[in-house]
Every structure is written in C-alpha cells, then in structure tokens.
Amino acid sequence: MALAVPTHYTNQVEVTDEAAVFSPEVLAEIDSHIAKYPPDRKRSALIPLLLLVVQRERGYIDNAGVNFLAKKLDIEVTDVWETATFYSMLNMHAVGKYHIQICKTLSCRIMGEPEITGHICNRLGIEPGETTADGKFTVSRVECLGSCGTAPMLQIGFDYHEDLTIEKVDKLLNSLE
Ligand code: FES
Structure with a gap:
C-alpha cells in the first residue's frame, strides 16, 4: 500500500481536539447562516461558514475552526477538511494583508x-x-x-x-x- 505523502496543505496542519471559541455575536451569525438551510441539510452552510466566519475570525482555516464546524454541523472532521482544502479561496495558513x-x-x-x-x-x-x-x-x-x-x-x-x-x-x- 502506498504511503500518504504530505502536501503543502496537510503538512502544515497540527491535528488536536481543540475547538474554536467564538463570541456570542459570532455564534449568532453562525446560527443565522445555518438557519438558511433545512434542518436536515445544515451541512450546506459549510462553505459560507468556512469563508465568511472561520477564515475571517481566525485568519485562516485552522484545526480548531474545523473541529468547531464539524461539531456544529454534525459532520466528520474529514468532511470539513476535504471541502476546505478544495477551494483556493480558503487558506490553510496565515496569508498577508x-x-x-x-x-x-x-x-x-x-x-x-x-x-x-x-x-x-x-x-x-x-x-x-x-x-x-x-x-x-x-x-x-x-x-x-x-x-x-x-x-x-x-x-x-x-x-x-x-x-x-x-x-x-x-x-x-x-x-x-
Ligand atoms: S483560465 Fe480561467 S480565469 Fe484564468
């Protein structure tokens, strides 16, 4: 079996169980995005939440932000990562101004x-x-x-x-x- 080869995405991710903490205002914003979708389709809010909330609040898509979204949307952490690493508008590391x-x-x-x-x-x-x-x-x-x-x-x-x-x-x- 071939070994997984670290990429410029995965070799920068430190995987921990830590979940991001957001202010009440940001949590309300998160809930407002989720409310746009049927309750059984709340994972549809994943891309807006990655781009408009986690990346804005944390600077980039980090492990703690991914853990938070997985829990919030009742999906696997890998579901969040596979979406986050697909789109170039989502950054896996800090970028310049x-x-x-x-x-x-x-x-x-x-x-x-x-x-x-x-x-x-x-x-x-x-x-x-x-x-x-x-x-x-x-x-x-x-x-x-x-x-x-x-x-x-x-x-x-x-x-x-x-x-x-x-x-x-x-x-x-x-x-x-
Ligand atoms: S090739 Fe489509 S925008 Fe550059």
Whole structure:
C-alpha cells in the first residue's frame, strides 16, 4: 500500500481536539447562516461558514475552526477538511494583508501568466506560496477563477483584476504599497 505523502496543505496542519471559541455575536451569525438551510441539510452552510466566519475570525482555516464546524454541523472532521482544502479561496495558513491569487490555468497561462507571476514575485522578492517579511503580500498561483475571457487575471480579496499587463500590475502594486 502506498504511503500518504504530505502536501503543502496537510503538512502544515497540527491535528488536536481543540475547538474554536467564538463570541456570542459570532455564534449568532453562525446560527443565522445555518438557519438558511433545512434542518436536515445544515451541512450546506459549510462553505459560507468556512469563508465568511472561520477564515475571517481566525485568519485562516485552522484545526480548531474545523473541529468547531464539524461539531456544529454534525459532520466528520474529514468532511470539513476535504471541502476546505478544495477551494483556493480558503487558506490553510496565515496569508498577508493582500493575498494575490494569480490564475495559472490555460487561458491565463497562454495570455502571459508566467510573465505576470514572475514580475510580481521579482518586485515583492518572494516566490509563489510565500509572504513578504512585512506580512503585507502573499502570492499564490491558483486554478481557473472563471474569468478566462479577460485573461490574464488575478484576485485580491474579493476583487478581480483582469486583462493584466506589466503596467497594470505595477499600477496595482503601487496602490497597495
Ligand atoms: S483560465 Fe484564468 S480565469 Fe480561467
């Protein structure tokens, strides 16, 4: 039998039984998300809770946040992890104030993604997957973000930046530095 090989997701997770603790206000917000779904389908609230609550409150999807959601939604911890690790909008580790997610899939790649990524990384002095020393920028290369017609593109927070050129990227970074 083949041995499981740690990935850049799993090798950073310290698995414990600890569950996250949230304020009464956040708990009410969590319940309001769950209430949008039928009682026997409350696991449908998993993605909103991961993105809009756990990641916001804890900075990223951590072991304690996953344990909390598994218990709250009556699902297995592995159900939470398999969802959390599928979507690039969910971070398994701390990221910088600005998380630059560059689409690396076909349309973006053939329209200049390697040059865009190289330019951003050179300018920030980091490699994809790294965060600048001041904690301001993280660069990631991610799969298709659904904006193929405006390739090459990247996402920062909830904003898309499309039809990128080196000049556009410089202007964008200038506005964030
Ligand atoms: S290939 Fe880049 S957004 Fe689809």
